[in-house]
Amino acid sequence: MRKHKVRMLISEAAVDARIREVAAEISHDYAGKKVHLIGILKGSVPFLTELAKRMTIPVTMDFMSCSSYGSGTVSHGVVRLTKDLDEPIEGREVIVVEDIIDSGRTLSYLKTMLETRHPASLRLCTLLDKPACRVVKDIQVDYSCFIVPDAFVVGYGLDYDQQYRNLPYIGVVDFIKD
Ligand code: IMP
Ligand code: MG
DSSP states (O other), X not given: OOOEEEEEEEOHHHHHHHHHHHHHHHHHHTTTSOEEEEEEETTTHHHHHXXXXXXXXXXXXXXXXXXXXXXXXXXXXXXXXXXXXXXXXTTOEEEEEEEEESSSHHHHHHHHHHHTTOOSEEEEEEEEEOGGGOSSTTOOOSXXXXXXXXXXXXXXXXXXXXXXXXXXXXXXXXXXXX
8 A cells, every 4th residue: 555645525415415316316217116226346335325225216236246456546457247146137127336437347347247137227326437537438327426537536435455435425545755
């Protein structure tokens, strides 16, 4: 881990308020239906739980895990499924919930893979979007809480070497030269 400091970017109140808005939007869009949230471990967990708590329609959830990052802050570009879902998604209204879309490789890989399982519908919801870093350009993000600049961000599920996932706000990691 390099020497660094975490600086607040989006406050706890702002994150929570925006999640309530997106939860209301999803509840409205899926009125009369049941939504199956798929969280990508581990980063999406705080966001998914907060989002689900604020939704007013029936919700079920499942989780899967994949790796695209090593232990550092730069993606090596290879996505690997490390834990599959517990239940089939055929015929279900699925929303994949992510902490952040960066290169877009993770979601592009997951979307293609999940579509082969024939859900009734498949949408993407992310807490943060870093469009400046996109490598896979044709990713459609259906619900996004915040656009963030090209910086390394932590908190609300996002980590730097597994740390800071528990911060209740979004911070930027400033690396210090010594
Ligand atoms: P993508 O496949 O490049 O879109 O990367 C998505 C994954 O990379 C996310 O689920 C995060 O785990 C990780 N990631 C990307 N950018 C950041 C960041 O700024 N902070 C922490 N994790 C990040
Ligand atoms: Mg992640």
